Amino acid sequence: MxxxxxxxxxxxxxxxxxxxxxxxxxxxxxxxxxxxxFLCDFIDGKWQQPQIMPYQAxxxxxxxxxxxxxxxxxxxxxxxxxxxxxxxxxxxEDNHSRINKSSARMAIPxxxxxxxxxxxxxxxxxxxxxxxxxxxxxLYIRPFAIATDSAIAAAPSSNYRFMIICSPAKAYYTGxxxxxxxxxxxxxxxxGVGFAxxxxxxxxxFYPTSLAQAKGFQQIIWTDANSHEYLEEAGTMNIFFRINDxxxxxxxxxxxLDGITRKSVIQLAEDNNIDMEVRRIKVEEIKEAARNGSxxxxxxxxxxxxxxxxxxxxHAGTTYEIPDLDDSYAAMFKKQLLNIQHxxxxxKHGWRYPVK
Amino acid sequence: MxxxxxxxxxxxxxxxxxxxxxxxxxxxxxxxxxxxxFLCDFIDGKWQQPQIMPYQAxxxxxxxxxxxxxxxxxxxxxxxxxxxxxxxxxxxEDNHSRINKSSARMAIPxxxxxxxxxxxxxxxxxxxxxxxxxxxxxLYIRPFAIATDSAIAAAPSSNYRFMIICSPAKAYYTGxxxxxxxxxxxxxxxxGVGFAxxxxxxxxxFYPTSLAQAKGFQQIIWTDANSHEYLEEAGTMNIFFRINDxxxxxxxxxxxLDGITRKSVIQLAEDNNIDMEVRRIKVEEIKEAARNGSxxxxxxxxxxxxxxxxxxxxHAGTTYEIPDLDDSYAAMFKKQLLNIQHxxxxxKHGWRYPVK
Numbered sequence: 001m002x003x004x005x006x007x008x009x010x011x012x013x014x015x016x017x018x019x020x021x022x023x024x025x026x027x028x029x030x031x032x033x034x035x036x037x038f039l040c041d042f043i044d045g046k047w048q049q050p051q052i053m054p055y056q057a058x059x060x061x062x063x064x065x066x067x068x069x070x071x072x073x074x075x076x077x078x079x080x081x082x083x084x085x086x087x088x089x090x091x092x093e094d095n096h097s098r099i100n101k102s103s104a105r106m107a108i109p110x111x112x113x114x115x116x117x118x119x120x121x122x123x124x125x126x127x128x129x130x131x132x133x134x135x136x137x138x139l140y141i142r143p144f145a146i147a148t149d150s151a152i153a154a155a156p157s158s159n160y161r162f163m164i165i166c167s168p169a170k171a172y173y174t175g176x177x178x179x180x181x182x183x184x185x186x187x188x189x190x191x192g193v194g195f196a197x198x199x200x201x202x203x204x205x206f207y208p209t210s211l212a213q214a215k216g217f218q219q220i221i222w223t224d225a226n227s228h229e230y231l232e233e234a235g236t237m238n239i240f241f242r243i244n245d246x247x248x249x250x251x252x253x254x255x256x257l258d259g260i261t262r263k264s265v266i267q268l269a270e271d272n273n274i275d276m277e278v279r280r281i282k283v284e285e286i287k288e289a290a291r292n293g294s295x296x297x298x299x300x301x302x303x304x305x306x307x308x309x310x311x312x313x314x315h316a317g318t319t320y321e322i323p324d325l326d327d328s329y330a331a332m333f334k335k336q337l338l339n340i341q342h343x344x345x346x347x348k349h350g351w352r353y354p355v356k
Numbered sequence: 357m358x359x360x361x362x363x364x365x366x367x368x369x370x371x372x373x374x375x376x377x378x379x380x381x382x383x384x385x386x387x388x389x390x391x392x393x394f395l396c397d398f399i400d401g402k403w404q405q406p407q408i409m410p411y412q413a414x415x416x417x418x419x420x421x422x423x424x425x426x427x428x429x430x431x432x433x434x435x436x437x438x439x440x441x442x443x444x445x446x447x448x449e450d451n452h453s454r455i456n457k458s459s460a461r462m463a464i465p466x467x468x469x470x471x472x473x474x475x476x477x478x479x480x481x482x483x484x485x486x487x488x489x490x491x492x493x494x495l496y497i498r499p500f501a502i503a504t505d506s507a508i509a510a511a512p513s514s515n516y517r518f519m520i521i522c523s524p525a526k527a528y529y530t531g532x533x534x535x536x537x538x539x540x541x542x543x544x545x546x547x548g549v550g551f552a553x554x555x556x557x558x559x560x561x562f563y564p565t566s567l568a569q570a571k572g573f574q575q576i577i578w579t580d581a582n583s584h585e586y587l588e589e590a591g592t593m594n595i596f597f598r599i600n601d602x603x604x605x606x607x608x609x610x611x612x613l614d615g616i617t618r619k620s621v622i623q624l625a626e627d628n629n630i631d632m633e634v635r636r637i638k639v640e641e642i643k644e645a646a647r648n649g650s651x652x653x654x655x656x657x658x659x660x661x662x663x664x665x666x667x668x669x670x671h672a673g674t675t676y677e678i679p680d681l682d683d684s685y686a687a688m689f690k691k692q693l694l695n696i697q698h699x700x701x702x703x704k705h706g707w708r709y710p711v712k
Contacts, residue, residue, distance in 0.1 A: 030419070030508035037418060057415045062393060062521050063386070067502050070426035070556030107562035142508055146423050147559070152386035152498055152523065154592050154660075156562045165418050167508065182547070189545030189581035191538070193560045200426030200556015203503070204549045206463035206512045225545035226582045236510050304510075 009038075009122055014054040017129070022168065024132055029304070030140065030167050034127040038119040038164035041148070042109055047162070050119055052126065055165065061150035065157040071147035072199035073102035076303040078138040078169070079124055079355060081131040082343035087124060087355040089141075090341050092117065094260050099143060102196035107156040108145050115162075116143070123164055124355045130168050135338045140169040140304065169304075176311035177300070179234065180217040181283055182208070183316065186225035187235060187255070194255035205235045217314065219300070223283060224255070231281045237300030237308060238262035242329055243289045244296065246275040261301040265333050267349060272336075274329065283315055290320035298322060299330035307334035365394075365478050370410040373485070380488055383526050385660070386496065390483040390522040394475040397504070398465055398516040406475050408482065411521065417506035421513040427503035428555035429458035432659040434494040434525070435480055435711065437487040438699035443480060443711040445497075446697050448473065450616050455499060458552035463512040464501050471518075472499070479520055480711045486524050491694045496525040496660065525660075532667035533656070535590065536573040537639055538564070539672065542581035543591060543611070550611035561591045573670065575656070579639060580611070587637045593656030593664060594618035598685055599645045600652065602631040617657040621689050623705060628692075630685065639671055646676035654678060655686035663690035 014035040022032055033055045040050040066072050075095045080088050096117065100110040120141070124131070131139040143164045147157030185208035187201065188194025194201060205220070212220050221239055224230045232250055233239055238259040240249045247269050252258045269276035289295035290313075298310035309330040312321045339345035340352060370391040378388055389411045396406040422428050431451045436444050452473065456466040476497070480487070487495040499520045503513030541564035543557065544550025550557060561576070568576050577595055580586045588606055589595055594615040596605045603625050608614045625632035645651035646669075654666035665686040668677045695701035696708060 028507075028509075031506070033419060055418070057417045059413045059415055061413045062411070062519055063389060063498075063523075065559075066555075067422060067428055068430050068498070068500060068555055069558035069562070070428060070554070071559035071562065072423055072426060074424050105563055106559055107566055140508075142419075142424070144424060150387070151384075152496075152521075153384075154558050154561075156566065163418055165508075167419075184547050186545040186547035189542040189548065191540050191542035191581055191584075192545065193556075198426070198556060198560065199422075199424055200549075200554060200559065202425035202510050203421075203427035203462055203556065204554065205510075206425070206427065207461055210463055210512065225547055228547075 009119065010049055010051045011122070012051070012053045013126070019129055024137075024168060027168055027170050029169055032167055034130045034139070034166040034168070036123055036126050038123045040111070040115060040119070040162045042160040042162070047109070047112065047115060050115055052119070052123055060148065063150045063152050065147035065149050065151065068152050069147065069154060070198070070200040071106055071108060071157055072144065073099055073106050073108060074142060074144035074197050074199065075099045077141040077143070078303055078341070079131050079141060080138050080341045080343070081133040083133060085133070086343065087128050087131050088341065088343055089120070089353040089355060091260050091264070091351050092120060092353050095143065098197065098258065098260070099145070102198055103145060105193050105196045106198050108147065108160055111145065111162050119164055121355055123166065127166055128355070130166065132168065135342050135344070136170060138169050140167045142167065176309045177218040178216060178312045179219045179221050179298070179310050180212040180215065181221045181231070181313055181315040182223045183228050187222040187232070189225050190254060192254065195252065195257055197257065202235070209235070221313065229282055229284070231283055231286065232256050234300050237302040237305050240265065240299050240301065241281060241286055241295065242297040243294050246277060247329060248277045248279065248281050250281055251278050259301055261303060261306065261337070264337060264351065265301050265307070268333050268336055272332070287315060287320065290322070295322060296325055297328050297330055306337060365475065366405055366407040367478070368407075368409045369482070375485055378524065380493075380524060383524055385525055386523050388523055390486040390495070390524070392479055392482050394479045394520040396467070396471060396475065396518045398518070403465075403468065403471060403518070406471055408475070408479055416504065419506045419508050421503035421505050421507065424508050425503065425510060426554070426556040427462055427464060427513055428500065429455055429462050429464060430498060430500035430553050430555065431455045433497040433499070434659055434697070435487050435497060436494050436697045436699070437489040439489060441489070442699065443484050443487050444697065444699055445476070445709040445711060447616050447620070447707050448476060448709050451499065454553065454614065454616070455501070458554060459501060461549050461552045462554050464503065464516055467501065467518050475520055477711055479522065483522055484711070486522065488524065491698050491700075492526060494525050496523045498523065532665045533574040534572060534668045535575045535577050535654070535666050536568040536571065537577045537587070537669055537671040538579045539584050543578040543588070545581050546610060548610065551608065551613055553613065558591070565591070577669065585638055585640070587639055587642065588612050590656050593658040593661050596621065596655050596657065597637060597642055597651070598653040599650050602633060603685060604633045604635065604637050606637055607634050615657055617659060617662065617693070620693060620707065621657050621663075624689050624692055628688070643671060643676065646678070651678060652681055653684055653686055662693060
């Protein structure tokens with residue numbers, strides 16, 4: 001087997017595009033995929049020839065370890081198109097370094113940066129018609145790695161597949177969300193895999209989230225598993241709290257994802273001279289602030305959600321409504337982020353990454 | 357779509373058997389599969405026609421939620437053949453009820469008992485030549501369910517596939533194992549999915565286990581994530597401690613699997629008039645017992661491992677060797693269990709389940 005040459009991705013182009021079958025005004029998140037996909041297999045101890053091929057189902061053995069032991073990690077990214085038709089990514093090297101951190105925790109071999117960036121850019125060049133211009137439109141990009149070894153012993157796989165698939169997206173959450181603060185269920189443990197974008201972290205949230213949804217809440221804000229006294233993250237979003245004009249978010253830890261939108265918002269807070277504290281936050285502090293009127297905003301941050309304002313939360317059977325604000329930080333950060341992402345404003349931190 | 361009739365599994369038989377290619381004296385656990393597999397899809401809100409077909413790779417979309425969100429559960433069971441060529445399962449209804457508990461926690465629809473038992477028995481009848489007689493030989497059976505919906509929104513799948521695959525097995529662990537008691541990493545949180553056989557619970561252990569293996573330990577005994585002071589389970593095994601002639605194991609909880617071998621051993625302890633305590637166990641208690649010589653045995657229990665004696669453990673940098681015993685509980689329970697499983701002794705609790 002020859003070692004892969006990163007400048008030579010094997011490319012098989014789709015015979016015809018599916019793009020004309022897509023109603024871009026009515027897109028369900030994550031159900032439609034572009035014409036091509038990227039894949040690279042890890043066999044015999046090394047990553048093999050990277051390939052781009054028409055998006056298609058793949059043949060996989062029922063004993064593949066990903067099905068049995070959840071040895072799988074992923075990333076979420078977006079590409080944006082400006083008014084001149086140029087396509088941009090947002091801090092993509094951070095996604096690469098994070099998927100490798102996730103992989104290390106899940107005993108998956110790290111994926112070389114050159115393979116990742118070259119695969120991503122080549123794939124986006126082929127499918128750039130799928131990136132629609134206009135704020136609110138984007139192409140959601142899903143890099144992921146799965147254990148493909150055909151063996152059900154409970155041990156790390158020998159073989160893996162790294163893939164990138166892309167799906168056109170509108171805003172992920174529309175409107176404000178109502179959230180439930182966790183009192184019984186937990187997302188992750190100290191010394192666990194909560195900081196990683198490990199597949200099993202997400203499936204484990206579906207049942208408690210379905211219970212919350214049945215009560216009229218779209219999301220759960222997870223608390224620490226030990227005491228349920230501290231606010232952590234929302235599973236698909238990091239969470240920010242504004243008390244008067246101060247913004248607070250929990251520190252990253254081995255339970256909390258190091259969100260790229262989260263750290264961008266922390267930087268934007270500094271740029272906007274907003275008092276920003278990264279520290280542990282008690283549920284009681286937020287409840288007291290809601291009661292005395294100093295809790296001005298709660299919002300979530302994440303690639304899919306961008307900035308998602310929270311209109312109410314429930315804890316211990318009491319619902320706390322958060323009144324609308326004219327000048328919300330959430331709206332300001334969302335506008336500033338989208339403007340940077342869509343090349344409508346200066347990019348003083350070098351977050352935009354042109355797809356050439 | 358017609359509702360499936362459980363008495364009418366669609367069966368496509370393999371044209372020829374692969375059994376003659378298999379060296380049954382030299383089997384690597386979990387790499388060889390029998391001639392057939394069982395599958396049943398959940399579509400449009402119900403389980404469809406169950407099928408048995410030749411064991412084969414399957415076509416699955418790269419966006420299938422199992423790859424992204426670890427929405428997957430499994431079971432481990434074994435079939436045994438006695439000296440008359442009759443095949444037996446061991447408490448299979450308990451596996452069925454447990455996979456449904458796992459499924460509920462992972463937001464996967466429960467699989468009907470009739471489908472499960474009928475699929476299992478029909479499959480084993482077709483592949484019964486793969487169950488080799490003799491204590492130590494067995495056919496490992498892996499029922500599992502995966503989320504198959506082609507959509508990457510972080511929400512429960514609409515479609516699922518339930519499968520049963522089978523793999524001939526010798527003893528899983530051979531010889532005694534050395535174990536490391538966890539001080540930093542954790543397996544599960546209160547309010548999490550540790551009690552379920554959820555795929556992601558296993559992949560999350562691979563990296564810490566690889567660190568333990570590099571230090572010469574085959575397994576980790578996990579402790580509670582809050583304090584790391586209490587002994588829980590070993591990830592693929594429940595753990596029993598013998599202090600003088602008393603046997604102790606941790607109670608099941610939302611962090612600890614309700615092991616079928618575990619509860620069988622608890623029953624056998626009663627049958628053998630052994631003083632059995634099901635209670636929380638401090639690491640310090642075991643260390644003190646090792647120091648003063650009252651710690652006689654540690655052993656793991658699990659379907660794959662059966663009974664796996666521990667020869668040494670390490671905690672906080674100190675290794676504690678456990679001397680060999682002539683009359684060990686581990687050896688006695690293993691012999692009693694294997695005799696029941698292989699129809700060599702009376703089965704007073706009705707654990708054997710004949711495959712007719």
